[in-house]
Amino acid sequence: MSEVVIDNLGKHYGAVRALDDVSLHVAEGEFVTLLGPSGCGKSTTLFALAGLDRPTEGTIRIGDRVFFDAAAGIDVPAERRGIGLVFQSYALWPHMTVRQNLAFPLKLRKVPKAEQAVRIEEALALVDLTGLGERLPHELSGGQQQRVALARTLVFRPSLLLLDEPLSNLDAKLRHKARDWLKQLQRQLGLTTLYVTHDQEEALAMSDRIAVMQAGRIVQLDTPERIYRRPATRFVADFIGAGNFLPVRHVGHDEGGRMLVETGEGVRLVTAGTAPPGAGADLAVTIRPQHLRLSAAPIDDENRLTGTIVDRTYLGARHGYTVAIGDQRIQAESEQLFEPGAVHLAFRAEDTLLLDG
Numbered sequence: 502m503s504e505v506v507i508d509n510l511g512k513h514y515g516a517v518r519a520l521d522d523v524s525l526h527v528a529e530g531e532f533v534t535l536l537g538p539s540g541c542g543k544s545t546t547l548f549a550l551a552g553l554d555r556p557t558e559g560t561i562r563i564g565d566r567v568f569f570d571a572a573a574g575i576d577v578p579a580e581r582r583g584i585g586l587v588f589q590s591y592a593l594w595p596h597m598t599v600r601q602n603l604a605f606p607l608k609l610r611k612v613p614k615a616e617q618a619v620r621i622e623e624a625l626a627l628v629d630l631t632g633l634g635e636r637l638p639h640e641l642s643g644g645q646q647q648r649v650a651l652a653r654t655l656v657f658r659p660s661l662l663l664l665d666e667p668l669s670n671l672d673a674k675l676r677h678k679a680r681d682w683l684k685q686l687q688r689q690l691g692l693t694t695l696y697v698t699h700d701q702e703e704a705l706a707m708s709d710r711i712a713v714m715q716a717g718r719i720v721q722l723d724t725p726e727r728i729y730r731r732p733a734t735r736f737v738a739d740f741i742g743a744g745n746f747l748p749v750r751h752v753g754h755d756e757g758g759r760m761l762v763e764t765g766e767g768v769r770l771v772t773a774g775t776a777p778p779g780a781g782a783d784l785a786v787t788i789r790p791q792h793l794r795l796s797a798a799p800i801d802d803e804n805r806l807t808g809t810i811v812d813r814t815y816l817g818a819r820h821g822y823t824v825a826i827g828d829q830r831i832q833a834e835s836e837q838l839f840e841p842g843a844v845h846l847a848f849r850a851e852d853t854l855l856l857d858g
């Protein structure tokens with residue numbers, strides 16, 4: 502039983518609200534990522550779960566055990582929570598071999614010697630380090646050290662795995678490999694996992710659900726696909742890399758009931774979806790750079806804009822363009838090479854999203 506139920510968690514440091522009414526339910530075996538910019542409260546949430554930081558308000562339950570309840574004065578100490586926490590810094594004991602590092606948490610838990618040996622071999626096999634048990638940490642690569650850190654947590658069979666930016670010390674290529682490997686291992690073990698990152702690509706690739714945090718609050722909790730395609734707010738859209746925000750005004754609907762908006766230059770556009778609840782007439786249309794089609798000649802499409810290419814970047818398979826439309830600058834991408842100057846742009850209504858302006 503390792504479902505995680507966090508309700509109305511709050512933490513303040515004087516006037517700073519590090520956590521503000523955070524509620525999050527994670528199903529058994531689920532992989533949930535806390536995603537957000539520096540200082541939004543990701544680590545504070547993990548530390549509260551691990552029992553390393555005492556929240557000011559709220560409750561934390563894992564399975565049928567209440568670990569924290571501010572009102573009832575319940576606060577189970579970290580060592581009795583059975584939660585595995587892996588940090589960005591590996592924090593291995595430098596003078597101990599890999600095997601001794603792994604034995605440490607088992608000794609603390611008074612696991613008999615014979616069983617320790619079995620569990621250590623098991624954990625080393627899980628992280629593909631069989632045969633390296635006698636090495637010292639400095640005799641291992643960064644990626645291998647990170648896997649030892651993970652094995653040291655898996656060895657005591659935690660009910661919940663907490664990972665705080667565990668891959669951020671690895672170089673880009675290794676990071677990619679480690680991310681696939683880690684996700685596979687998590688699935689294989691069926692471990693309920695909370696993962697912290699500020700890397701949106703990592704979050705999209707690994708998670709069953711993502712909780713986007715802003716200033717101590719969860720602002721959207723959704724599947725990676727919905728976070729990417731239907732960000733709830735401009736902050737989420739911006740953070741997930743939605744690209745362009747074009748200010749528009751709502752002017753009506755077409756015969757099909759789709760929303761009609763108008764740019765500052767008076768160009769009418771058809772958009773998909775609806776404006777967010779409570780939004781006024783001032784809205785923003787978001788369009789990803791790869792969804793804009795560029796052409797030297799006018800394009801026959803329901804959504805057309807004209808602009809001026811003011812900058813070009815070589816992206817490998819594609820070119821990136823900065824296009825001035827009135828006093829707005831937007832980003833576009835194309836396989837085709839265009840010279841600076843006038844350009845026509847088109848996009849499909851279904852590739853747009855309306856957000857509060």
Ligand SMILES: Nc1ncnc2c1ncn2[C@@H]1O[C@H](COP(=O)(O)OP(=O)(O)OP(=O)(O)O)[C@@H](O)[C@H]1O
Nearest residue numbers: 514517518519538539540541542543544545546699
């Ligand atoms: N001991 C402390 N005293 C005062 N403020 C603190 C303390 N610890 C954290 N904070 C504040 O609480 C907020 C949340 O911090 P937290 O470490 O959870 O952010 P984070 O999202 O994990 O950021 P990062 O990605 O940089 O690690 C921040 O505004 C931070 O400055």
